[in-house]
Amino acid sequence: METCGISPRKEKHDDPDLQNFELESLEHDHQFRSMSALEILRETVRILRYNSMGFMGIAALLICPVSAVLLSNMLVDQSIVKRLTIKLLLAAKSSGLPLRPFIKQSCQKFSEMVISSTMCFPLYITLSLLSKAAVVYSVDCTYSRKKFDPSKFYVIVTKIWKRLVSTYLWVCMVIIGCLALFLVLLATVSSLFSIIGFNSNSIVYPAMLVGLVFSVMFANAIIICNIAIVICVLEDVSGPQALLRSSSLIRGQTQxxxxxxxxxxxxxxxxxxxxxxxxxxxxxxxxxxRLWEGPLLVLMYSFVVLIDSMMSAVFFFSCRSYSMEASNGEGQSVLEAMAISAVSMDIQ
Structure with a gap:
C-alpha cells in the first residue's frame, strides 16, 4: 500500500536537492500555517528550485502544447466569432447599452474566449487536467521528501482519473453558470434602467457596477474551483463534494x-x-x-500557468493548516497536518 499524501517520516535521501530542501525546511522552522500571497509565492519558488527538472518537464510536455494552441487561436474559426459578436452586440443594444468601442471590444473578447474554450476543451480535459494533477503530486512529493516517480504517478492517475474528470466537469458547469448569470443580470439591470428613463450613456455606470461585483464573485468561484481540483487529487472526494469542501476550506483565507x-x-x-x-x-x-518571439512567449505563458498551479497546491496546504489551527487552537507542522488529513490509496 502506498500513500499519495504526505508521510510524517523523515528519511535520508541521496538526492542533494532533497537534502537541501529538508535542511532549509528545518532552518526556517517550516510549518504549515496561514500564509499571505507573497509567502505562498516564495514557498512556490522554493519548491520549484528543489524540483526544477520535474516541474520543467511537466511544463514542456503537458502545459506548452496547450499554451501554444491557446495563444495562437489556431482552432478558432473567426467567422463563428464574428457571428457570436454580432449577436452579443444586438443583445447589448436591445438592453439599452450604448455600442461604445469598449463594449464592442468586450463582446469581441468574450466571443473569442467562448469559442476558444469550446474548441480547446479536449486539450483542457486531457493535457491541462493531467498537468494540474502532476503539479499537485510533485508538490506533495516535495513536502514528503520524495522524488517524482513517473511510474507511480501513472498508477495514481489511473486510480483518481474518474474523480478528476468528474470534478473538472463540475468546475466547467460552475464557470458556465457564473457567466450565464452575469449576462442575465447585466441585461436585466440595463433593461430596468432603460425602462425607468435613463439614457444609454447613463446605463453604462450601473452596468459597470454589475461587472465589478461579478468580477469579485467570479474570482472567488475560480479560487474554489482551483482548490477543488487539488482536493480531488489528494483526498477521496470529487464533483460537488470537492467544491463544497473547497469553499469550506478557504473560509477566512479568501483575500x-x-x-x-x-x-x-x-x-x-x-x-x-x-x-x-x-x-x-x-x-x-x-x-x-515570430520565429523566436512566438515560442518564447509560449514558454512564458506556460511558466505562469505552472506557477499558478503550484500556488494553488501550496494554498491548499496553507488553508488546511489554517482550518486545523482554528479547530484545534494550535499550529501543526506540514507533515503532521497532512499525516492527519491525507487519504491512503491502495496501489497494487
Missing part, C-alpha cells in the same frame, strides 16, 4: 486567494497581450521575429 488569482490573471493577460501585439500583429521585415 489571499484573491491576490493569487489577481497576480496570475495579470501575468497571463500580460503575456497574452504581448503575443497578440508582437506575434499576431507585428513582425520585422520578413516576419522572422
Amino acid at each position: 489571499v486567494g484573491l491576490w493569487i488569482f489577481l497576480g496570475s490573471t495579470i501575468g497571463l493577460a500580460f503575456v497574452e497581450g504581448l503575443f497578440e501585439h508582437r506575434v499576431k500583429t507585428l513582425s520585422y521585415g520578413d516576419g522572422s521575429s
Whole structure:
C-alpha cells in the first residue's frame, strides 16, 4: 500500500536537492500555517528550485502544447466569432447599452474566449487536467521528501482519473453558470434602467457596477474551483463534494486567494497581450521575429500557468493548516497536518 499524501517520516535521501530542501525546511522552522500571497509565492519558488527538472518537464510536455494552441487561436474559426459578436452586440443594444468601442471590444473578447474554450476543451480535459494533477503530486512529493516517480504517478492517475474528470466537469458547469448569470443580470439591470428613463450613456455606470461585483464573485468561484481540483487529487472526494469542501476550506483565507488569482490573471493577460501585439500583429521585415518571439512567449505563458498551479497546491496546504489551527487552537507542522488529513490509496 502506498500513500499519495504526505508521510510524517523523515528519511535520508541521496538526492542533494532533497537534502537541501529538508535542511532549509528545518532552518526556517517550516510549518504549515496561514500564509499571505507573497509567502505562498516564495514557498512556490522554493519548491520549484528543489524540483526544477520535474516541474520543467511537466511544463514542456503537458502545459506548452496547450499554451501554444491557446495563444495562437489556431482552432478558432473567426467567422463563428464574428457571428457570436454580432449577436452579443444586438443583445447589448436591445438592453439599452450604448455600442461604445469598449463594449464592442468586450463582446469581441468574450466571443473569442467562448469559442476558444469550446474548441480547446479536449486539450483542457486531457493535457491541462493531467498537468494540474502532476503539479499537485510533485508538490506533495516535495513536502514528503520524495522524488517524482513517473511510474507511480501513472498508477495514481489511473486510480483518481474518474474523480478528476468528474470534478473538472463540475468546475466547467460552475464557470458556465457564473457567466450565464452575469449576462442575465447585466441585461436585466440595463433593461430596468432603460425602462425607468435613463439614457444609454447613463446605463453604462450601473452596468459597470454589475461587472465589478461579478468580477469579485467570479474570482472567488475560480479560487474554489482551483482548490477543488487539488482536493480531488489528494483526498477521496470529487464533483460537488470537492467544491463544497473547497469553499469550506478557504473560509477566512479568501483575500489571499484573491491576490493569487489577481497576480496570475495579470501575468497571463500580460503575456497574452504581448503575443497578440508582437506575434499576431507585428513582425520585422520578413516576419522572422515570430520565429523566436512566438515560442518564447509560449514558454512564458506556460511558466505562469505552472506557477499558478503550484500556488494553488501550496494554498491548499496553507488553508488546511489554517482550518486545523482554528479547530484545534494550535499550529501543526506540514507533515503532521497532512499525516492527519491525507487519504491512503491502495496501489497494487
